[in-house]
Amino acid sequence: MNPLEIEVSVIIPIWNEAQHLSQSLKTIVGFIRQATSCFELIAVDDGSTDETWSVLGLARAEIPELEGIRLSRNFGKERALCAGLEHARGQAVIIMDGDLQHPPELIPKMIEQWRSKGVKIVECVKKVRSKETLGYRLGTKIFYGLIHKLARQDLHGASDFKLLDRQVVEAWAKMPERITFFRGMTAWLGFARTELEFEVAPRIGGMTGWNHITLVNLALHAIVAFTSWPLRLVSMVGMISFVLAIILSIQTIYMKIAGIAVTGFTTVILLLLCMNSMIMLSIGILGEYIAAIYDEVKGRPRYVVSQRTWEDSADRDILKHKETDMVNFKTGSYSLSAQNNITL
Ligand code: UDP
Ligand code: MG
Numbered sequence: 001m002n003p004l005e006i007e008v009s010v011i012i013p014i015w016n017e018a019q020h021l022s023q024s025l026k027t028i029v030g031f032i033r034q035a036t037s038c039f040e041l042i043a044v045d046d047g048s049t050d051e052t053w054s055v056l057g058l059a060r061a062e063i064p065e066l067e068g069i070r071l072s073r074n075f076g077k078e079r080a081l082c083a084g085l086e087h088a089r090g091q092a093v094i095i096m097d098g099d100l101q102h103p104p105e106l107i108p109k110m111i112e113q114w115r116s117k118g119v120k121i122v123e124c125v126k127k128v129r130s131k132e133t134l135g136y137r138l139g140t141k142i143f144y145g146l147i148h149k150l151a152r153q154d155l156h157g158a159s160d161f162k163l164l165d166r167q168v169v170e171a172w173a174k175m176p177e178r179i180t181f182f183r184g185m186t187a188w189l190g191f192a193r194t195e196l197e198f199e200v201a202p203r204i205g206g207m208t209g210w211n212h213i214t215l216v217n218l219a220l221h222a223i224v225a226f227t228s229w230p231l232r233l234v235s236m237v238g239m240i241s242f243v244l245a246i247i248l249s250i251q252t253i254y255m256k257i258a259g260i261a262v263t264g265f266t267t268v269i270l271l272l273l274c275m276n277s278m279i280m281l282s283i284g285i286l287g288e289y290i291a292a293i294y295d296e297v298k299g300r301p302r303y304v305v306s307q308r309t310w311e312d313s314a315d316r317d318i319l320k321h322k323e324t325d326m327v328n329f330k331t332g333s334y335s336l337s338a339q340n341n342i343t344l
Contacts, residue, residue, distance in 0.1 A: 007038040007091050008111060011084030013077050014043055014098040018051040020205040021098065022059045028096070028104045029063050035108035041066045043098070044084045047074035053307070060309065072306040078180045078218075079303040081160065085169055094163045095182075100204040102161035106196055110163045113194055120191035122163040127197045136215075143219045147184070150227040158183045161198070167191070178295050178302055181222040188226075224292045231289060234282040241278065 010032060014021065025041065032039050045053050045068060056068040069083050081095060092114050096102040102124065110122045144156045160182055164172070171189050210218075223230065255261045 005038050006040050006089050007036045008032065008040075008094060009088035009090030009092075010039065010041045010094045010096065010107070011081065011088055012041070012043050012096060012098040013046055013080035013084065014048065014052055014056075015046040015074060015077070015080070016048045016050045016052060017098050017206055018048065018055045020100075021052060021055045022062075024098050024100050024204060025059050025063060025066065027100065028107070029065070031104040031107045035111040039065055040088070040090060042084050042087055043068050044080040045070040046077065046080040047071050056309075066309075068307075068309040069305055070307040072304040075303045076214075077160075078182055081182050082180060082302045083305065085172065088169065091166050092163055093166070093169050096161050099206065101201050102159065103198050103201055106161075106198055109196060113196070114163055114165065117194055118192070119194045120165040120168050121186060121193035123193055123195045124159055124161040124198050125157040125195050126159050127157070127199050139215065139219075143222075146223060147226060150223065150229040155183060155187060158187070159198075159200075162186065165191070177225065178298075178300065179221050179225050179292055180302070181218070181225050184222055184226050220288060221292075224288050228289070230285045234285055237278060237282070241275070 010028065012025075012028070017024070021043075025043070029041060032041070041063065043056050043066065045056060047070075053068070053070055056066070060066045060068070067087075069087060071080060071083060075083075084095070085093060092111065094107060094110060096104070096107075106124060110124070113119060113122050144154075144158075148154050148156070164186065168186070168189060168191050171191075172185060175185055252261070
C-alpha cells in the first residue's frame, strides 16, 4: 500500500502473548475494518521468548495489513511503543495492548472522533480498574497524585490506549529522551484532545508483564523524567534543618553559659538518626537524577530491531524510510539493516 494512503496505523506492543495473539489480532482487525480499509497493523515483538514471532508470521497470511518488528531483546513496553511509533506511517496512530484489555470496539469511535471533531489526540480513560488489588490501586493513586502535584499533569485514569494525529507523532519524535514515559510525554505535548471512557477488560490469557519492582521502577522513571521537584525538596529540607540547627545552637550555648546544660544523650542520638536518614534520602534522590542523566548522556539507542517483516527498500516507500532512519538516529533507535531481509 502506498504510505500516503494509510489513514490509520495501529501499534501493538507484544511480549510473550503467543497463546492468544492470533485471536486478539483478528478481533482488533475486525473492529478497525469497520472504520477504515486503509490501515496498517504494526505488532512490535518486544523480545518474546515464546512462539510470538512465528505466530505473527502465520497471522500475516490472514491479515495482509499486518507488519511485524522484532526487537533484539525485551526492552520493555515503553521502548516497544517507541519502535512502533517510529515505524508507523498512518495519518493517525492508535496505540493499544495486545491482550484485549483495551477494548477494540472503541477503535471505530476513536477514528470517528478524530475525523469529525478535528482533535489531535483521542485519549481513552480507565473507568473501572478490573481485578486490581487494593495495594495496586493505592499505589497508582499515590503515584498519579505525586505527578499531579509535582509536574502539574493530571494523569488519573490515563492509559496508553490512545489515538494520536500525525502532527502529534511528529512532535513526539522530536523528544529525544531515552527514559520515556509515554502517557506523560503525550500529556506534556498538549494539542486539542477529547476523552473516551472505557472499562479495563480482564486479560484474554497469559500473565501481566509487570510486577511490584517494575512498577516502582516505572513510577520512579516517570517522576524523575517529569519533575525536578524532589531535588528542590532536598534544598528545602536542608534549609529547614539549618534554621532548626541555629535555634538549637542558640539554646545549647545559652544553657551552657547559664550553667544549666544537661547531658542530653537522647537528643544527640535522635538528632543523629534524623540527620543521617535525611542525608541518605537526599543522596538517594540526587542519585536517581544522576542515574537518569547518565542514561541520557550515554546516548544509547532506545531499542534495537533484529527483524522486520519488510525490507528497507521493498514494500515501503524508500524516501519515507530514509527519513525515518535519520529520525531514528536522532531519537536514539537503531536498526540492524543487515538482518532486515528475513522472512518469517
Ligand atoms: N508488553 C511489552 N513488553 C513488556 C511488557 C509488556 O511489550 O516488557 C506488552 C504486553 O504484551 C501487552 C502490553 O504491553 O500487550 C501491556 O502489558 P500487560 O498486559 O502485561 O500490562 P498491564 O495490562 O497489566 O498493565
Ligand atoms: Mg494487560
